Amino acid sequence: MNSPLLRLLARLVLQLPDIEQIPTYQRQIVALRRLLVSLQPNIELSDDVVLHPRFYHPRGVRLNFADGAEIKRDVRIGRDGEVPGEATLSIGVGSQILSDCHLDCSSDITIGDGTHIGRACSIYTHTHQTDSREVPVLESPVNTAPVVIGSDVMIYSDVVILPGITIGDGAVVAVRSVVTRDVEPYAIVAGVPAEKVGERT
Numbered sequence: 267m268n269s270p271l272l273r274l275l276a277r278l279v280l281q282l283p284d285i286e287q288i289p290t291y292q293r294q295i296v297a298l299r300r301l302l303v304s305l306q307p308n309i310e311l312s313d314d315v316v317l318h319p320r321f322y323h324p325r326g327v328r329l330n331f332a333d334g335a336e337i338k339r340d341v342r343i344g345r346d347g348e349v350p351g352e353a354t355l356s357i358g359v360g361s362q363i364l365s366d367c368h369l370d371c372s373s374d375i376t377i378g379d380g381t382h383i384g385r386a387c388s389i390y391t392h393t394h395q396t397d398s399r400e401v402p403v404l405e406s407p408v409n410t411a412p413v414v415i416g417s418d419v420m421i422y423s424d425v426v427i428l429p430g431i432t433i434g435d436g437a438v439v440a441v442r443s444v445v446t447r448d449v450e451p452y453a454i455v456a457g458v459p460a461e462k463v464g465e466r467t
Contacts, residue, residue, distance in 0.1 A: 373410040378417030
């Protein structure tokens with residue numbers, strides 16, 4: 267009964283709260299994580315923002331998250347190292363960004379209220395100007411453009427949104443679409459590149 271496996275199991279169990287205390291424990295961890303992030307410069311988080319594990323953001327990106335915003339696990343914020351200055355990621359009231367999303371904040375990203383960003387989505391705000399043969403691709407200039415996503419927008423999983431795009435209020439973007447042009451309010455778009463296939467009535 268004194269096997270290493272049993273000792274390891276006992277040690278693990280002793281590190282966990284009682285079953286009835288787990289929701290309280292989770293809330294305390296979420297609150298502590300939010301507090302530690304909010305202490306950093308250029309970070310504005312409302313009291314009920316929820317940040318799940320392994321949320322990453324670099325220096326040079328300002329965060330402004332409103333009431334009820336929720337960031338699921340493994341969401342990564344990044345930016346091109348050659349872009350000067352700072353950019354802002356703004357997330358509106360009650361909006362959610364699900365797991366494994368990648369948000370390029372080389373320029374600003376603005377997300378409205380009550381919007382859903384599905385799993386493994388990618389939002390880009392920079393691209394490289396590669397049209398000249400005289401310039402090696404690794405030395406090509408960087409162009410940036412902000413992305414604006416309205417309120418009450420449903421973006422399903424694995425969507426790619428390119429720089430400079432505006433997605434209007436109430437729009438729906440289908441799974442694995444690539445958004446290469448603006449989406450009008452309440453439009454339903456799908457495909458590569460995304461085209462209008464319907465409308466919310």
